[in-house]
Amino acid sequence: MPTMAGGENEALLETQSYPYYDEDGYSIYSENTTKRKQVLRYAIYAVGFLVGLPLLYFLLIYLPNLAPPGVTIPQMTKVGESKVYLHPLVSQSAQVFDKDEDEETQTLGLEPFRQSPPQFDEFEFLDSNDPLLEEHLKSIALEKHAKKPVRRLIIIGDVHASLKQLTKLLDKVQYDGGKEDEVILLGDFVAKGKDSIGVLDWAIMHNSGCVLGNHELSVLERYAQFHGVSPPNFGLDTRVSTQLFDLDEEMRIAKRLRPEHVSFLASCPVINQLGPVPHMNKKQTHYLANPLNGVAVHGGLIWNMTLENQDPDVVTTVRSLLPPDFVVATDDPHDQGSQPWSRYWNKHQRLVYKSAPKEDLKSGKPVGTMVLYGHDAKRGLKYKEYTTGLDSGCVYGGKLSAEVIWSEAQTKADGTSKVVYQRQSVQVSC
Ligand SMILES: [Mn+2]
Structure with a gap:
């Protein structure tokens, strides 16, 4: 055969090898294929719907929730004051308290120690027109209506994100939800445990009082880094943080903080002045007539400094003091020769009490400071005359502890009335 046109040859080949094309080049299976394509299109729509909807949820709901918007951290308070005061309570079933006959206790003006906790529903507020109230408020230098009256302070040690145990403890003390009870969290209420955000939400919802712990401070520092805002500061004390934080547990908490969490944390002072709290003798057997100035902190205070001069980083972390002068703080109680900060605080406060004018002791005004x-957690629940340690290691399988404080108008056998401060220690296992 002579030469053949290349095109013809190719066309032939094509027809032979692709028999499902007719002469016009249309598929003889075109109807079937269209159906198949339609099914395929619907399948793609279905899959797209199934994948797209969760994706949309992830992008619009879950992700923004995961990293809420950043806000600037408000200026924080070093020394703050509780917004409530303990209004004296009176028992409905009028009780008369015998004067303690012991000679030593008489001169000190001791009050009988209530062994069992009172039933708080039996109590009501002392009438606001009662002259005893006027006299009492004057002795503690408090103006009527300056603060919200409450019946109890419920002061709780390191909660460490243990929301379940917190509510268990509050059930046990029959917490009224914040109406006339004031909870004060002693710092480190976040981190280590299961539900940091839950504890924060609880505290905000119940308008609870607080102090700043080392973990709250760390979380705020990480929050500042994550959102590129200024680190937490206490005004004159400029905190310059050059440290870069990794993705640790506190960073994970920081990423989840919503603006209301940040403003709550920033509202917690480092040192929270609570007003008068009961004063018990060294052996913890009797109440003294004078209350003490109650101060809540997370770590401790340095004995030779005013509240205003304390360093926030020390107050939130100190456990012990270093020799030779015991004015330098360490958080490691194993440091050689170190002593608990509370030992020096107690020593110093005993001197303050001893040197107080006799009139002050008689007037019922607070003399000395209870921290x-x-x-x-290692030293645990610790009662001393001028210090009360309330971290009983809940998150390590220990207990969660509350110190419940209230004041009572008591009538003595001789007919005189007086306001006394009392306390009760309550624990739940974790
Ligand atoms: Mn701590």
Whole structure:
């Protein structure tokens, strides 16, 4: 055969090898294929719907929730004051308290120690027109209506994100939800446990009082880095943080903080002045007539400094003091020769009390300062005359502890009335 046109040859080949094309080049299966394509299109729509909807949810709902918008951290308070005061309570079934006959206790004006906790529903507020109230408020230098009256302070040691145990403890003390009870969290209420955000939400919902712990401070520092805002500061004390934080547990908490969490954390002072709290003798057997000035902190205070001069980083972390002068703080109680900060605080406050004018002791005005603190789970629940340690290691399988404080108008056998401060220690296992 002579030469053949290349095109013809190719066309032939094509027809032979692709028999499902007719002469016009249309598929003889075109109807079937269209149906198949339609099914395929619907399948793609279905899959797209199934994948797209969760994706949309992830992008619009879950992700923004995962990293809420950043806000600037408001200026924080070093020394703050509780917004409530303990209004004296009176028992409905009028009780008369015998004067303690012991000679030593008489001179000190001791009050009988209530062994069992009172039933708080039996109590009501002392009438606001009662002259005893006027006299009492004057002795503690408090103006009527300056603060919200409450019946109890419920001061709670390191909660560490243990929301379940917190509510269990509050059930046990029959917390009224914040109407006339004031909860004060002693710092480190976030981190380590299961539900940091849950505890924060609880505290905000119940308008609870607080102090700043080392973990809250760390979380705020990480929050500042994550959102590129200024780190937490206390005004004159400029905190310059050069540290870069990794993705640790506190960073994960920081990423989840919503603006209301940040403003709550920033509202917690480092040192929270609570007003008068009961004063018990060294052996913890009797109440003294004078209350003490109650101060809540997370770690502790340095004995030779005013509240205003304390360093926030020390107050939130101190456990012990270093020799030779015991004015330098360490958080490691194993440091050689170190002593608990509370030992020096108690020594110093005993001197303050001894040197107080006799009239002050008689007037019922607070003399000396009681520090309520957490942070020291190893030493645990610790009662001294001028310090109360309330971290009983809940998150390590220990207990969660509350110190419940109230004041009572008591009538003595001789007919005189007086306001006394009392306390009760309550624990739940974790
Ligand atoms: Mn701590």
